[in-house]
Amino acid sequence: MKTYIITIGDEILIGKTLNTNAAYxxxxxxANDFQIYKTSVVPDEEEEIIKEFEKAFEESxxxxxxxxxxxxxDDVTRASVxxxxxxxxxxxxxxxxxxxxxxxxxxxxxxxxxxxxxxIPKIAVPIRNEKGTAPGMWIExxxxxxxxxxxxxxxxxxxxxxxxxxxxxxxxxxxxxTKITTHLLTTGIxxxxxxxxxxxxxxxxxxxxxxxxxxxxxxxxxxxxxxESQEAASNKLSEIEQKIRALAGRYIYGKDDDTLEKVIGxxxxxxGLTISVAESCTGGLICSRITNVSGSSxxxxxxxxxxxxxxxxxxxxxxxxxxxxxxxVSIEVARLMADGVxxxxxxxxxxxxxxxxxxTGATETKPVGLVYIGICNExxxxxxxxxxxxxxxxxxxxxxxxxxxxxxxxLLGIPYDE
Numbered sequence: 139m140k141t142y143i144i145t146i147g148d149e150i151l152i153g154k155t156l157n158t159n160a161a162y163x164x165x166x167x168x169a170n171d172f173q174i175y176k177t178s179v180v181p182d183e184e185e186e187i188i189k190e191f192e193k194a195f196e197e198s199x200x201x202x203x204x205x206x207x208x209x210x211x212d213d214v215t216r217a218s219v220x221x222x223x224x225x226x227x228x229x230x231x232x233x234x235x236x237x238x239x240x241x242x243x244x245x246x247x248x249x250x251x252x253x254x255x256x257x258i259p260k261i262a263v264p265i266r267n268e269k270g271t272a273p274g275m276w277i278e279x280x281x282x283x284x285x286x287x288x289x290x291x292x293x294x295x296x297x298x299x300x301x302x303x304x305x306x307x308x309x310x311x312x313x314x315x316t317k318i319t320t321h322l323l324t325t326g327i328x329x330x331x332x333x334x335x336x337x338x339x340x341x342x343x344x345x346x347x348x349x350x351x352x353x354x355x356x357x358x359x360x361x362x363x364x365x366e367s368q369e370a371a372s373n374k375l376s377e378i379e380q381k382i383r384a385l386a387g388r389y390i391y392g393k394d395d396d397t398l399e400k401v402i403g404x405x406x407x408x409x410g411l412t413i414s415v416a417e418s419c420t421g422g423l424i425c426s427r428i429t430n431v432s433g434s435s436x437x438x439x440x441x442x443x444x445x446x447x448x449x450x451x452x453x454x455x456x457x458x459x460x461x462x463x464x465x466x467v468s469i470e471v472a473r474l475m476a477d478g479v480x481x482x483x484x485x486x487x488x489x490x491x492x493x494x495x496x497x498t499g500a501t502e503t504k505p506v507g508l509v510y511i512g513i514c515n516e517x518x519x520x521x522x523x524x525x526x527x528x529x530x531x532x533x534x535x536x537x538x539x540x541x542x543x544x545x546x547x548x549l550l551g552i553p554y555d556e
Contacts, residue, residue, distance in 0.1 A: 139310050140175035141167055142198035144190050146205035146215050147289055150179045159204040159294050166298050169319040169362065170307055172200065182206055187218040195282055200306065205289030207272040209251045219275065219286055220259050227257040230264050233273045240271060265301050269293045276305070283309070317364045318371045322382060323396055324389040325356030325543050326554075332357050335386045346378055354535045355398075356389075388552050391543065398542045399427045405549045406437035406487075413545070414483035415441045416454055416475040418466065419493040419509065423538045439485045444475065454478030467492050467504055472512035472521035480514050487548075488514045491541050495530045507533055511541045513548055522554060 143163050149155040160177045168174060175198050180190045187206070194201040206215030220227060234256035241248045248271075255271050258264050265274030265287070272288040274297045285302055287294045324332060329352045336342060351358040361378060365371035383390060392401050406413060415424050415438075425441030428434055444450045447466055451458050456474045464470040472492050480488025493509030500506045506528050512521035524540050526533045547554045 139172050139200055139306075140198040141172050141200040141202065142175055142194040143177040144187075144194060144201065144203040145177070145179045145289075146182065146187060146203055147179075148181050148212075150205070151181055158291055159289060162291070162295055163202055163204070163298055166303055167306075169317075169360070170303055170311075171317055171364075172306065172310075182212045182214055184214050184218045184221070187215060188222050191218070191222045191284075195280075195284075199281075200283045200285070202285045202287065202302070204287045204294050207255075207274075207286065207288045209255055209271065215286060216257075216259070216275075219262075219277075219284075223259060223261055223277065223279065223284075225259045225261045228260045230256050230258045230273070233258060233264050233266065236266055236268070236273070237271050265297050267293055267297065269296055274301070276301075315364055315366055316368045316371045317362065318368075318375050319360060319362045320375060320379065321394050322359040322361065322379065322390050323356060323392045323394075323398075324359065324386065325391055325398065325539055327357065327386070327389045328352075329357050332359075332386060332389065336382065337385065342381055343378060344374075346374065354532050355539045356391075388547075391546055397427075397430075398539065398546065399431050402542055402546050402549070403428070403431040403434055403437065405546065407433070409549065411487060411549075412437050412439050412485040413487040413489060414439045414479045414485040416479035416488070416490040417441065417443050418445055418450070418475070418491060419495050420491050420534050420537050420541075421445065423534050424489070424491065424541055427538055427542065439483045440479075442479055450475065450478075454482065465504070467494055467508060467510065469510050469512075469521045469523060472510035473514070473519055474512075476512035476514040476521070477519050486515055487545070488512075489541055489545055491537055493524075493533070493537060495533045495537075496528055497530060509533070509537050509540070511537070511544050513544055515548070518548075 143160050145157050145160050150157050164174045178190060180186045206213045237248055237252055237256055252271050259275060262275040262277045265276055267273050270288060270290055270293040275286040277284040287297050329350050339348060347362040349360040351360060363371050363375040365374055391398055417424055422443050428438050442453050444453050447461050450456045454475055455478050461471060472490055475490030475492060476488040479490060490512040494500055494504060494506050496506030507526035509524040509526060510521050526536045544554055
């Protein structure tokens with residue numbers, strides 16, 4: 139089935155907002171064997187939107203739009219849908235109840251503008267929105283499927299996963315074969331190195347598909363298997379996954395929707411261990427990620443942002459002479475920070491980072507991207523040097539990921555020698 143994705147919004151056209159919605163929809167539909175025929179971006183103008191609807195209906199089987207369903211004057215997608223399908227708006231009481239429920243949870247009262255969002259094109263099946271006020275729309279006409287979703291990414295993605303993809307599979311899925319996709323999440327190894335480790339992919343995959351999806355947090359491996367039955371597909375997927383783990387298992391920290399902080403949280407909780415963190419160059423990002431996990435108070439005791447030398451001396455009890463001798467960005471200070479935060483907090487583990495995020499702060503011997511990560515427990519107190527790039531924000535992400543990965547490997551006894 140040919141799918142046409144339309145993103146609606148001036149903010150996308152002028153480059154103020156990245157078009158992550160089209161990428162998300164494309165990935166989800168491709169994983170379920172729906173062909174992405176074309177993607178486009180149109181402004182918040184009714185005439186242009188309708189022109190794109192006409193083109194999409196002529197060229198494709200499934201049309202999915204995002205954006206322009208909000209309550210303000212520049213949200214014109216719903217009006218464009220009404221005009222294009224020559225229909226009218228009717229009140230959907232279930233959607234209205236959803237809106238009232240959402241506002242009650244936030245201790246707010248909906249305005250008439252918000253309540254107006256419960257008016258749905260008469261020919262549409264509403265797609266309920268549990269995360270916002272704008273419902274989506276599912277319309278079937280002339281053997282085509284038309285879907286309109288809000289542009290807010292977390293609202294759109296929930297509707298895609300919970301409603302759109304399952305319904306498309308129900309209508310168009312091929313019962314004669316089964317496709318299964320899983321994602322293996324790796325970190326601490328560049329894409330090219332991982333590719334080399336996996337060797338001959340034709341032999342490894344035996345007809346399955348493997349995609350390498352790199353980011354600053356690591357490389358996601360998307361593995362897709364098609365077989366004549368669910369059991370056969372599951373067995374083949376499991377067999378290939380085990381082969382990949384045998385070749386690169388130390389770099390795989392999770393699957394699918396796992397995050398490194400969730401994986402680490404479970405390890406700490408299962409072992410009954412506590413941790414504290416001292417951050418310099420990341421400014422609290424590691425602590426933020428750890429506490430993104432519900433229940434993290436069971437193992438996370440405290441985090442200290444010791445950005446200045448004075449803070450390192452005062453809060454971590456690091457000798458000022460040592461700071462002057464080695465410099466704040468050094469393997470010695472990373473160890474002392476990890477040991478210091480562990481001792482002042484009384485936790486089982488201390489984790490620390492110090493580095494130069496850039497673009498300023500470098501010296502002849504200490505370039506931008508130089509980072510030291512220290513970790514201490516009752517048996518070992520060590521630190522490791524890392525070299526990242528020149529982008530400040532990417533360096534913060536990479537440092538936080540490397541620190542959490544160093545913690546994971548320490549908990550599992552996996553050497554960090556690469």
